[in-house]
Amino acid sequence: MTPESGQVLTNESGVALIELDVEGQDIGSTGEIVVTYDTASTNQAPFSPLRFTIVEPALQLGYFNNGQFVPGSLEIVATVSDELVVSTGIPDQDSFSVSATVLNTGGDSVDGVTSTINVKAADSFNNPILDGTAITFKTEYGRIEGSCTTVGGDCSVNWTSQDPRKPLAYTFLDDDGNVASLRTIFNTDCSVPGVPRGVSCPASLGQPYGARSSILAYTLGQESYNDANGNGLYDTGEVFVDLPEAFLDTNEDGAFGNPNEVGSCHPDCPEVAGDEDIPVPLIENDAYDQGNGIYNGILCSDTAEAAAACSKELVHVRQQVTVLVAGETPYAGIFEGVGISARLSSDIDISRSDSGTRYFYLSDVYNGRLPLGTTIKTKSDYCVVEPEDNAVANSSAFGPSLFPITVTAPDNAERNGSGFVRIEVNVPAPGGNTGGITKTWRFRCSYDLCVNSPDDEKCQDS
Template sequence: MTVTLTDAATGNALTNLSAGVTGRLTATVKDKNGSAVTGALVTFSTDSAFGTFNPASGTTLTDASGVATMLISGGATSGASSATVTAVWKESGADVSASGSVNYIVSAAGAVTLTITAPAFGVGASSLSAYGTTSVSVTVGGTTSPLNVSFTSSCATSGKAVLTASVTTINNVATASYRDNGCGNIDPITASVTTGVTATSPLTVTSPSAGSIQFVSATPSIISLKGTGSATLPEVSTVKFKILDTAGNPISKTVDFSLSTTLGAITLSNGAATASATSDAATGEVQIGVNSGTLPTPLRVLATINGTTIKTQSNQLTITTGLPDQAHTSLSYSTFNIDGWRFDGTTTILTMRLADHLSNPVPDGTVVNFVAEGGRVDASCTTKNNESECTATFTSQNLRPSDGRITVLAYAVGEESFTDLNSNGTADAGELIDANGVSTALPEAWIDYDESGAHGPTEPFFNFDGSTSAGTGTYSAANEDWNGTALVAGNKYNGILCTAGAPICSVRTAAHVYRNVVIVLSDSEALSTGDVFTNAPSSPLDLGGCTPGKPGTSTSFNLLLRDLHSNALPAGTTVHVSTFNGMLTQGANYVVPNTIDNYQTNPGSSAFSYPITIENDAPTTGTCVDPTPTGILSVTITSPRGVVTTYNLNVNN
């Protein structure tokens, strides 16, 4: 048997098991004939004070080459020792053994020292510039054998630096590479060997310079006036920014905040108009709260990196009442004149659009109510998705007013409008006008049955004061309502945006904002009584004689389109004109438009009078002989529901 000791890392012959060095014991077992012994049980032993085995049992088997190996590390005691190896196997049924040994020395490692040397880039040893690279060298004393040295640091662990994890000494020196990745601090670097001997030295890494500040978010972007907040419209917005260094990485810096305006005593989260906060080192984010004031206004938060000229501002925030005002309220619908007089279930979509005093969206959750003179309409809708609008469906059915016209009222809780002439954010005397100079004094909401724009004694109204009685139904200009209760004097402002105690202020802090629209339940059949062909020179229509060599004469007249109530036919009704004598040059096809016009009140509307032009079709060359001297002009009117009306007119030439 032969036994050798080598360095486990390099394979070089080894006699000194210094701290941090692992050796490999190799035993080669042969029989008396010099042949390798396979499967022999090999036992390694030594004084545990000087060396330890891996595995700790110290036993193994020889391989096909008769070789068995065992790792050994120096113990805690310095001095000379030996490792003994015994192999046992069977030959011809009898036990056979062999043994051998090898001497080694255990020496303690010298003190590990750590020094930082300047890299080739010229960075000084005492500090490293942001995102720079340097080298970290460890000198090991007490051994001449190669030694594995491990390196760690706080910034490397957190990802703020890149440090070589381990290096084997060459001539007792191990050199690792250190690259800054935004550490910006004093980074303790620790070197260690397997015996537990360590050394630590600080590396000063220069903090990165701030490169930019970015606005991230304002949540929510619309807040209510102080003292009027709710779950859907709070009084505080959280504004967030992000700080990046020159390499685009997050960085911790102090940020100074200020407000673009303090109108109405707007403050930051510290209760003042200015504040400071430090951004998070990991994310670069910093945030500040904005507390609303008592007046509506747009504003922005200004953010400056402390000690620099690097600054930015937030997107616009809005402080608002959260209430729609009358001037910014609009009610529209998809089809004005629906095919609904004789058919149930015809629909049109109503859309109420709202905005506040500053033309900003109202908050989600704002409710709009609907009532109608007849038919059926959804009771309410609610704004959502920050769209500041909502829709309801009107459906044709009974009750049908005798004139085929239904008024729909949409209303919501809001406030009166005013023009802030002195820019103080509140309504003052002389300001109850809109941008067009029209008075904004707002009566209580009513359903305008007769479309007059003024309340009549038989028209329902909605008492904002909350009285359960129907009221007198008599409008009082002095009180601006119909229930007769003298709650306010004339020309008072009903809304939040009023200075308490000012003569202009009503006791009401809100009012109904509303709009009326008219939906026409048009009949599907065109009215056939009376003169449907107007301005025609004769009946039958005479296109005149023929003059050889000249084009035929032309005649123009109008087709009168209306239903039994003199309302326009349903929108989308098609009109097709054809003739079997003469030639049409105008008016072959027509589609009835969206309209609420009535022929009795607006006979000149294009919805009713449809022009047609026809000319003599006799030949203009040779003899003036017309093979079709008589014929019929036919008009076919088809409603969206498929009801057909036909008009005919005799034509001679």
């Protein structure tokens, strides 16, 4: 069997047996060798240690086991292999993972920003897959190296920012009635009341999201199942995950939405904008195929296969990761409250509680996260603020970044006072270049000691 990876899969292994005398010298025996499974030593039969039994007349009885001579009392002696391991070497779905070193790379307006895409794959027994297994990649935006081959179950490729950066043909009417391909904070109204255009929105802008590049990794492998009886094989009735055809999920809704393929969820998909989803067919039949209702994998037992409950035919195992082709210009809003209940708030009076919190929403033009390395520094010439330093996390989660800022009255506060809280955001230049973009937002913090402590000596009339 030769899979897509080019690796020839085998169920045979060469084993050399040498019969030795008591001094460890080869005696050139021609006795019969019998190989059996040692099923008593493990619950993974038939994937268990092998027992090698040598039937030899007219010899001093005994055998070598792990370098030591063991006297025998029978004319049949045996040893158990301690290095021969039986494993599939074929990836299965729940042991196949994909990650990116940088999830929010930037690169919306700059070519050459990179992120390393890593694959880690194991077989059904969670052992590393065969070295040399080819993993194939597809991406929505930018470019990606087409494949890599595994060593020790791992391999990596580079994703690089460049065109394309938007859908090829998909368009919609924005909130101004204009044709657009991606939603931004300038063409879409925020669903949170009172938030104007050009300000980070605490709620989602909706599909199609901008600056999100889906990356698909896949290879031939087998479906995952629950080995209920522990025999190392799929048997009729055991629970398994039936995989549909793999595809590049451009709108990240988990459903194949390309209307040009039979079997698409269009027009009743969970979300819009999946029109450019890309199928990865195993069978060229001009249709998107759901699962076939049976287990697929080389661990299909002969009995289950005869009952048509499984097949040894392989399927595509796959995973997807999203990299943000984030914009470099920061946009923000200062709010009281979070999410759909948030309200824009410019000032904060902490007289009654001695402290308070404002929520700083920070985004790019697509209302997504800014590039990794973006820093936020908060200072005040009157109130105490914390934290003073923050940063955009390594994440491709939906929506803007959220930073709570707690404001407290100073320990040595006079009777009353106020001052500005300044929030400085620095977005680094793409690709490690010098420079970057720095913008500042501010709100006023005020405090009246006598509201909560009218008996304080500072509140007494002179």
